[in-house]
Amino acid sequence: MIVVEDLHVYYGNIHAIKGISFEVQTGEITALIGANGAGKSTTIKCICGLLSPREGKILLDGSPIQRMSADQVVRWGVGLVPEGRRVFPVLTVDENLEVGAYGRSDKRGIAQDREKIYEMFPRIKDRRKQYAGSLSGGEQQMLAIARALMSKPQMLLMDEPSLGLAPLLVNQVFEIITQLNKDGMTILLSEQNARSALEIAHHGIVMETGKVRFADTAKALKENPVVQQAYLGVG
Amino acid sequence: MSVTSIFFQTLIGGIGIGSLYALVALGYSMTFRSMGLVNFAQGSIYMVGTYFGIIWYQGMVMNLHVPYAVAFLIGLLCNALLGIVLERIFRPLAKLDLMLMLLATIGLGFILDNLFTIIFGATGFAVDSPLPNTPWNIFGVRVLPQMALLIGVSFALMIGNQLFLSKTKWGRAMRASAMDFEIARAMGIPTNRMNALALSIGCMMSAAAGILAAPIVYVSPSMGVAVGLKGFAAAILGGLGSVPGAIAGGLVYGVLEALSAGYISSTWTQAIAYIVMVVVLMVKPSGIVGEITVEKV
Numbered sequence: 113m114i115v116v117e118d119l120h121v122y123y124g125n126i127h128a129i130k131g132i133s134f135e136v137q138t139g140e141i142t143a144l145i146g147a148n149g150a151g152k153s154t155t156i157k158c159i160c161g162l163l164s165p166r167e168g169k170i171l172l173d174g175s176p177i178q179r180m181s182a183d184q185v186v187r188w189g190v191g192l193v194p195e196g197r198r199v200f201p202v203l204t205v206d207e208n209l210e211v212g213a214y215g216r217s218d219k220r221g222i223a224q225d226r227e228k229i230y231e232m233f234p235r236i237k238d239r240r241k242q243y244a245g246s247l248s249g250g251e252q253q254m255l256a257i258a259r260a261l262m263s264k265p266q267m268l269l270m271d272e273p274s275l276g277l278a279p280l281l282v283n284q285v286f287e288i289i290t291q292l293n294k295d296g297m298t299i300l301l302s303e304q305n306a307r308s309a310l311e312i313a314h315h316g317i318v319m320e321t322g323k324v325r326f327a328d329t330a331k332a333l334k335e336n337p338v339v340q341q342a343y344l345g346v347g
Numbered sequence: 348m349s350v351t352s353i354f355f356q357t358l359i360g361g362i363g364i365g366s367l368y369a370l371v372a373l374g375y376s377m378t379f380r381s382m383g384l385v386n387f388a389q390g391s392i393y394m395v396g397t398y399f400g401i402i403w404y405q406g407m408v409m410n411l412h413v414p415y416a417v418a419f420l421i422g423l424l425c426n427a428l429l430g431i432v433l434e435r436i437f438r439p440l441a442k443l444d445l446m447l448m449l450l451a452t453i454g455l456g457f458i459l460d461n462l463f464t465i466i467f468g469a470t471g472f473a474v475d476s477p478l479p480n481t482p483w484n485i486f487g488v489r490v491l492p493q494m495a496l497l498i499g500v501s502f503a504l505m506i507g508n509q510l511f512l513s514k515t516k517w518g519r520a521m522r523a524s525a526m527d528f529e530i531a532r533a534m535g536i537p538t539n540r541m542n543a544l545a546l547s548i549g550c551m552m553s554a555a556a557g558i559l560a561a562p563i564v565y566v567s568p569s570m571g572v573a574v575g576l577k578g579f580a581a582a583i584l585g586g587l588g589s590v591p592g593a594i595a596g597g598l599v600y601g602v603l604e605a606l607s608a609g610y611i612s613s614t615w616t617q618a619i620a621y622i623v624m625v626v627v628l629m630v631k632p633s634g635i636v637g638e639i640t641v642e643k644v
Contacts, residue, residue: 161533181532183535183536192533198527198530200523200531207519
């Protein structure tokens, strides 16, 4: 479980995150929704250690992680699927997965997990010896998810996984997220596609200009008239 | 001597000096690809590495005359440590403006050059060859044993480096962090340590070049100036940041130099090599090997 307490993040003098607090429950999908620039990506980057907050706490199962660097946080079981996929373009698919398992030293376990992950993503298995940069956008997104899974995380941070994908692929990605969650993965899902995100999430957090506007169950958010109007395109 | 054997004689000389440039060019490329920084102190690092090894071999420390191979390893080890220190110095620089970065590395080069002039004096010395000075005759081409050693060991080091980068876990991690520093870190890779490793390897290559060349060239605190510039030219020629490019660039540059000295005029060597470099870059700005870009299938 992740608890974020009164988090403040600055880019230089710009106050990007203005004291947000929320929780991500173990075993759930929590959707982080909001418009472009609301601070979703900044929040994700902060949790995984790529940014450090000026104030506030991030507790992972009770331990503070807000001062850890990203390479330490991943060892605590937090995997990242970054915005824009960002696979290593001039490494092969296989090599990308190996890099995902960098913090592990159980060679046999890594090989087994890789095959297991290939079963989940047969399309990238066919391309395992190709450079990741030569894959299509959808395949790269699968690879980015697969790469994050290689570190055997307890929890996944997913930053806009549906961005820039064709509708059919968007559905596929959401199916994968649902399946991962059914298998026990805790997921924090940042999405501009609020409707789809709330469809599969248990809880939702709505961010606006660096603040949490609403935090509730996904069901309650879907029925909230303000959320409906601003994010779900209803009425 | 026949025309062909003169040609091969020149070619061997070019490959010899070219492998020297290639090793120094590797130093530039390893630093650039990992930290995005052109280290103009690379020539000085080459000089420093030479001294670190050769002073033991020449009995300049407590009159010890250690075997050449041991001195070689000491030089490599000392320069590897220097690489780790350099990463710490360069870390804040990598975030700065290009101009500040250039000034700082050039300044570092001056500091090293002057430091070694203070310690060892400005005049250099010749180094005894560890191998016999009588050239071998291979199919009518005469090759100095030390030159053969320089070429052989350089190639072994370059191949070893390539295998390390492509086959090992650390090599993969280094390539990943060179491609995307931030995401590599989020995958659990300690990127600063990877940079230190890349710089260490680059510094070791330069030390190897210097110690191998020392019995052929002349060792002095200013020996790195010309080699540093040519190594940089070679790195650019091959495609800055590319490892195979640095090797290709170094060899091409060395051979060009030797051919123009042998067939045109040794006074024009530098100019001709540079002109060819400029022409190559005008035709193909990314260098001979250039960046590896991926074609979409």
